[in-house]
Amino acid sequence: MDAFFAAAEQAAKPSLRGKPVIVGGLGPRGVVSTASYEARVFGVRSAMAMAQARRLCPNAAYLAPRFAVYRQVSDTVMGLLSELSPLVEPLSLDEAFVDLEAGGVPASPEAARAVGERLRADIAAATGLTGSVGLAGSKMLAKIASEQAKPDGLVLIEPGTEWELLGPMSVRTLPGVGPATAEALRRAGIHTVAETREAGEEELVRLLGKAHGASLYAMACGRDDRPVVAERDAKSVSVEDTFDVDLTDRTRVQVEVARLADRCVRRLREAGRSGRTVVLKVRRYDFSTLTRSETLRGPTDDPAVVREAAARLLEGVDTTAGVRLLGVGVTGLADYTQEDLFAQAAQAAHEAEEAQERAQEVTEGAGEAGGAPQALPAALEEGGEDVSRPRRWLPGADVRHAEYGAGWVQGSGVGRVTVRFEDPWSAPGRVRTFAVDDPALEPAEPLPLVRPEPAAGPDESPAIPDGSPGHDRDQAHDQHQAHAPDPGHDHGPGPGHDHGPGHDPGRAHDRDRGRAQPLTSSP
DNA sequence: TCTGGGGTCCTGCCCCCT
DNA sequence: TCTGAGGGGGCAGGACCC
Structure with a gap:
């Protein structure tokens, strides 16, 4: 999948499409998980310190990962892969090897290409996201091909062309060559795959040790007979x-x-x-x-x-x-x-x-000072809500407002939370700000990225009517509620207190009038 | 204000057992 | 009974991957 986490967020949040999106840890020590292609233009990369990313691309949307969503999409994609072959080896949520031969695909470039293109179309239809396909005679080459295919493409490495193809590439292309190995090779004057081959197995073993040296030599020669292994037990x-x-x-x-x-x-x-x-x-x-x-x-x-x-x-x-x-x-x-x-x-x-x-x-929790790990969403920890801590609204999280419906947290701080009200199938939505303890606002389950089939029945109208469901109507509400008085806070959520719908919507105060976004910049 | 979280695999060393 | 070699497990660290 291409820029998987960021692409999923863009699919879920129409206002972020075409904009730089960075998913990762949002705390002071976070790192980037995934940057959208728009953000990569600014030099933002995976594994980069979030602080550096913010310097490079201050106007990006910075979001906490929503693994539940990614896992759901991943399951869908893996399901499509398993239709191609019984031998599917997932490498992570967004990547897998498929042994097409085991799936009965004829061993011709044409047949493989056709399967790959159909798969890409199926993935797009089922998830709304793009994936790239690499086709080759071994795992290593298929992986290299898929990297070349990104984003949203397909590359096939014809048998017999591996040698010339690999030769000029950087040693870093080969699996298992990271910064340390590359540096060791560089000191020996080895920069490319061709130079790795020329060094010979003996020299590589001397430089890198037995296992690493031997496998690197084989890879450099295009030899990789590792099988596709389905179902590996965690160790x-x-x-x-x-x-x-x-x-x-x-x-x-x-x-x-x-x-x-x-x-x-x-x-x-x-x-x-x-x-x-x-x-x-x-x-x-x-x-x-x-x-x-x-x-x-x-x-x-x-x-x-x-x-x-x-x-x-x-x-x-x-x-x-x-x-x-x-x-x-x-x-x-x-x-x-x-x-x-x-x-x-x-x-x-x-x-x-x-x-x-x-x-x-x-x-003990009440006295906890700074230094907390990225706090888990309180609701995740144990069934009951921890009343001693204020609710934390992580940027990117799904919420639902009793009156305004589905949205996501754009930012929060100084006792307020800013929410953008839109869903994966709507037009870009608008932003409103609430008190962090506004009872009308609740954490919500993520919505599917692809609009679910309308429920079977004589009436085929989908649950959400086409066209934006009334910005005008929202505007009217603004007029009424922009100056709603802030009712006193009740910090004693006693027994029976709940966040169900039906609370006085007047408690929602909208101070941003749809423009000012003091907490996060709007992309 | 740099540097997450979940893994796998390999190597070198030490110690114990055969 | 003593000794040395070699294997294997336990442990620590490091490289790498997504």
Whole structure:
């Protein structure tokens, strides 16, 4: 998929189409996940510090990723791929290898090209997004072809042309050659694929080690017989958080490690696995990273066991100078069924313990100062809403207003949140600003990017009528409500308080009159 | 004001066992 | 009974990928 996250956001948000869009971590230490092609013109790239991106492209829309949406689109695309062949190997949400031969596609360039073009059309129809297709006789070449095809194209590498094609390319083109390998090769005077071949396998092994050197030589010669492998089991599960501000307080570090251990086990259990080796990861103030690991006698999915192991590992790490990242992982995965009986018997006790932990966290939460990891949307953590914290409105998040309908958060701050009201099928919408605790405004489920088929029935009119559903009407509301008095705040959401619709819409105050956007610049 | 989060694979070292 | 070689597991770090 082309500029996947950013393209999905543009599809979901009509006002962003044709504009620079940057998806990534929005905190002070965020990095760019994906930049739209419009943003790349300014030099913004994946993995770049968000701060640098903002300097390069201050007028872009900066959005937090919405993985639920991307996963949905990804499932759709992977479904189309699986219609082509039983052998589909997903590499990530937006990329996969397909073995066309296993799918019975005749081994001719014409047949492959036809399948590729049809696939691209099907993806566009099913998702509203563009994807690029690389066709070749091996994974490495197919991948190179797909890179060349981007955006929105198809490239086929004819058998027999690989040698000349690869020769002049940079070594960085080859899979497995990153900055360090490229530098090692550069020092040896090797810059291109052809020079890599000329160096010979022996020299590459000497420079890079056995496995890396040998595989690099094969790749440089265009030899790559790695099969397409469907369904690979994960070998580790891990979670990590970078903190907005370095942690120095030892107790806080211990609390965070325990939280991460619990999150890690939750993920482990969701996957129905257990693990034997617990890994603690610590990135210090100076970005130096260390890991400590401990192998248990048998695999576990017991939060208490993982928490305790992580705590023991932490004991051996000096954190006084400041910690910017903490992580907890589990490797040596086994099937859940191998869980030992003792732990299962003790599980009830641990669950009671967990419940107590959570109760404690809520009371501690109120005093939490800066340095929080990118706060999870409060609603995500546990069913109940955490009343001790104000709701956080992440830019890009889906919302629904009792009166104005579906929209997305454009920005928030100083007690207000700015929302653009539009949906994937509407014309670009307009912006309104509300108090962050406006009860008429709620987080919402993402809308599908492609308009769903109208419900089967005699009446074929779609749920959302064509044409913009009445800016004029909105305007009328503006007149009425622009000066609605700000009712006093009630900070005691007692029992029975809910955010359901039907609250007095007069609480919505629209101070921007559709123009001023004090918090984020409108693209 | 640089530098996320989720992974995989490889290497080197140490230690223990055979 | 002692010794040395070699294999394998555990551990830490690093490179790479999306």
